[in-house]
Amino acid sequence: GPWVGMTLAEMTACAQRAVDLSRASGSRHRLLDALYMLGMALAAEESFDKAQPLPGEMAALERTGDPPRLRSQRFHLKHILARQQGQLEEALLALNEEQIWLEGVPEGRLGLLRNRYHQCVLLNALGRHDEVVPVARALLAAPGMPSDFGTEFELIEALAALGRVDEAMTLAHSRRSQWTHSLVLKFGMSALMQLAAARGRHLE
Numbered sequence: 001g002p003w004v005g006m007t008l009a010e011m012t013a014c015a016q017r018a019v020d021l022s023r024a025s026g027s028r029h030r031l032l033d034a035l036y037m038l039g040m041a042l043a044a045e046e047s048f049d050k051a052q053p054l055p056g057e058m059a060a061l062e063r064t065g066d067p068p069r070l071r072s073q074r075f076h077l078k079h080i081l082a083r084q085q086g087q088l089e090e091a092l093l094a095l096n097e098e099q100i101w102l103e104g105v106p107e108g109r110l111g112l113l114r115n116r117y118h119q120c121v122l123l124n125a126l127g128r129h130d131e132v133v134p135v136a137r138a139l140l141a142a143p144g145m146p147s148d149f150g151t152e153f154e155l156i157e158a159l160a161a162l163g164r165v166d167e168a169m170t171l172a173h174s175r176r177s178q179w180t181h182s183l184v185l186k187f188g189m190s191a192l193m194q195l196a197a198a199r200g201r202h203l204e
Contacts, residue, residue: 008045015041028061029070035061036073043080051081068108072101076111079118092122113145120154124161132158147178150187157191160198168195 006014015038022031035054042051058074075098082091099115102108116139123132136155139145152175159168172195179188 008041012038012041012045012047028063029066032058032061032066032070032073036077039077040080043077043084046084048081048085051077055081068101068105069111072098072108072111075101076115083122088122088126092119092126095119095122109144110146113139113142113149117149117151117154120151120158124154124157127161129158129161133162148183150183153188153191157194160191160195163198165195165198168198 015034018034019031019038022034035058039051039054042048042054055074055078058077062071062074075094079091079094079098082088082094095115095118099112099119102112102115116135120132120136120139123129123135132154136151136158139149139151140155145151152171156168156172159165159171172192184192
């Protein structure tokens with residue numbers, strides 16, 4: 001069920017109960033889901049020592065015929081754990097592995113869009129801005145792309161960092177009417193600061 005309003009400790013306890021119940025029931029698929037949920041909860045509270053063994057346990061539980069969604073969760077968890085510990089190259093490798101499982105699978109489409117967005121975030125953070133541009137443009141053109149992913153901000157940041165300020169400004173103006181305060185605060189500050197700096201407006 002939804003975790004809205006729960007503390008991190010409550011989320012972790014809930015996930016641990018799910019793991020315990022899944023082990024008792026003998027349901028391997030439920031256990032994979034529960035371990036993923038527990039790993040995400042532990043990552044959120046930065047209990048990395050406890051979370052680190054979980055991808056290995058998930059790998060041991062997986063079988064060849066398992067749904068791609070289940071097989072991909074392990075790599076998404078590895079990406080989260082690596083990213084939150086500043087291991088950006090490792091996080092990007094985990095996303096590449098996750099992408100392999102999600103590509104071409106109808107039920108994995110939203111996960112694939114999310115995956116490609118997170119790749120843009122990491123590529124920008126690694127200074128590989130030229131690689132961001134084609135991925136972000138393809139994402140923005142993809143039908144059904146959620147409006148709350150902030151993909152345009154990653155593209156604006158990459159274009160500004162590459163000195164392609166006019167393109168970044170054109171994109172910003174074309175999308176601005178769709179931006180909410182929460183969207184900008186969550187995703188846009190880094191990109192807009194990069195754009196202002198590229199225009200020589202450091203105080204702005």
